[in-house]
Amino acid sequence: MAAGATILNPELLPGDGSFTLLGDGATDEIEMILAISARQPGNNFAVVAHTSQEYLESVGFAADGVTLVVAETGAPVGEAFRTPLLTVWRTLYVERDIMADPDLTQEPGPSRIPAGAITAKADLTMTIGVEIDEPGGTDQFSGGTIALYQGETLLNTDTVVFNTTGPGSRIVVRYPVPALADAFRDLVDDDVAHAVTAADIIPDLSLMASRFLPACVRVDTAKNDLSSNSSESVDDAAVAFKLNVGTLGTNENQTTEKDDLVKANKQAPSSPDFWVAYVLGAFQGRVDKDADPDREDWILGFGGRGSSSGPFALLYRESVRDVVVAPGSGVTTSEADLWRLVAVHEVAHEFGLLDKDKGDDGPLMNNVAVLTADTPAEVEALQFNGVGLRKIVAAELYGRN
Numbered sequence: 001m002a003a004g005a006t007i008l009n010p011e012l013l014p015g016d017g018s019f020t021l022l023g024d025g026a027t028d029e030i031e032m033i034l035a036i037s038a039r040q041p042g043n044n045f046a047v048v049a050h051t052s053q054e055y056l057e058s059v060g061f062a063a064d065g066v067t068l069v070v071a072e073t074g075a076p077v078g079e080a081f082r083t084p085l086l087t088v089w090r091t092l093y094v095e096r097d098i099m100a101d102p103d104l105t106q107e108p109g110p111s112r113i114p115a116g117a118i119t120a121k122a123d124l125t126m127t128i129g130v131e132i133d134e135p136g137g138t139d140q141f142s143g144g145t146i147a148l149y150q151g152e153t154l155l156n157t158d159t160v161v162f163n164t165t166g167p168g169s170r171i172v173v174r175y176p177v178p179a180l181a182d183a184f185r186d187l188v189d190d191d192v193a194h195a196v197t198a199a200d201i202i203p204d205l206s207l208m209a210s211r212f213l214p215a216c217v218r219v220d221t222a223k224n225d226l227s228s229n230s231s232e233s234v235d236d237a238a239v240a241f242k243l244n245v246g247t248l249g250t251n252e253n254q255t256t257e258k259d260d261l262v263k264a265n266k267q268a269p270s271s272p273d274f275w276v277a278y279v280l281g282a283f284q285g286r287v288d289k290d291a292d293p294d295r296e297d298w299i300l301g302f303g304g305r306g307s308s309s310g311p312f313a314l315l316y317r318e319s320v321r322d323v324v325v326a327p328g329s330g331v332t333t334s335e336a337d338l339w340r341l342v343a344v345h346e347v348a349h350e351f352g353l354l355d356k357d358k359g360d361d362g363p364l365m366n367n368v369a370v371l372t373a374d375t376p377a378e379v380e381a382l383q384f385n386g387v388g389l390r391k392i393v394a395a396e397l398y399g400r401n
């Protein structure tokens with residue numbers, strides 16, 4: 001008695017994907033072991049077994065691309081001769097790290113200068129004894145406040161109209177600087193009023209599961225002991241705080257700082273059995289793109305394949321708050337929605353999906369749509385399209401490397 005089996009889509013068995021047929025030839029019961037080594041989500045497998053080699057060779061797909069039929073007759077392959085459809089699913093875990101409580105006085109581009117001297121004044125302008133750094137410092141404090149003192153005595157608190165940088169940095173305020181003012185305290189930009197805490201910086205991964213589900217990827221954000229050599233949690237709750245990831249305002253500097261940050265904190269590698277996305281809740285991106293002052297450029301997050309650090313996503317909490325509350329920013333998405341949309345958008349970049357100006361991977365990668373999703377229906381409509389989903393199912397997502 002002949003026994004045989006056909007792999008209907010052998011091209012989907014890459015690497016050492018193997019197929020073994022065991023049969024003693026004496027009965028028509030056979031046992032098969034199908035091993036799929038490159039388990040890309042969304043792949044479908046079905047095995048047909050029959051005693052007739054001729055029958056096996058005649059099996060193919062119907063025009064619908066799904067139903068298994070005998071070619072000559074078009075009759076469906078009987079259930080006795082085939083397995084159910086096996087669909088490959090992939091689990092995506094998330095290593096979720098969080099920066100510690102903000103230190104807004106951190107150099108070189110602090111959001112709060114605690115105190116300093118006033119060395120000269122003329123009407124609305126004062127020169128201060130503290131140098132405000134470029135880049136990113138020009139007009140950084142516009143819209144913020146400054147408290148003016150004579151010695152230990154508070155004279156008034158004024159609104160900053162603009163500031164210059166470098167030696168002899170000047171502050172222009174709304175009202176004439178009091179003649180007796182000789183010192184200042186708490187020169188602050190709007191980051192202080194926004195009062196972002198470490199608790200706010202925790203990434204919100206609540207949209208991950210629904211957005212990745214159509215790619216046959218199951219997202220599990222609860223498990224956090226992903227290290228291959230330890231059962232300890234890989235989620236770090238107090239990554240050293242950085243006021244800006246990218247303190248020199250250049251792409252090179254930003255890239256180096258991002259990579260160093262990720263290399264120092266990312267622990268969990270992906271494996272053949274599951275994927276791990278790395279997500280770090282951070283404060284602001286490069287100093288000249290942190291929405292201080294409000295009219296400055298901004299970046300709400302960064303996600304990518306990484307260079308020496310492997311794939312990662314950084315989410316910039318203060319910048320998200322800044323653009324939601326800043327007048328005239330054009331952002332109408334709520335802060336809570338934007339924070340969770342940025343998370344899933346940046347993780348998608350880890351899979352190689354592109355922004356709308358570079359590709360077409362679905363509304364979730366369209367920044368204009370993400371920034372103006374101000375109804376539940378519009379948030380729900382922010383999904384990956386077929387092109388984007390195909391990039392996910394075809395991904396190799398490495399962890400630490």
Ligand SMILES: [Zn+2]
Nearest residue numbers: 345349354355
């Ligand atoms: Zn993007």
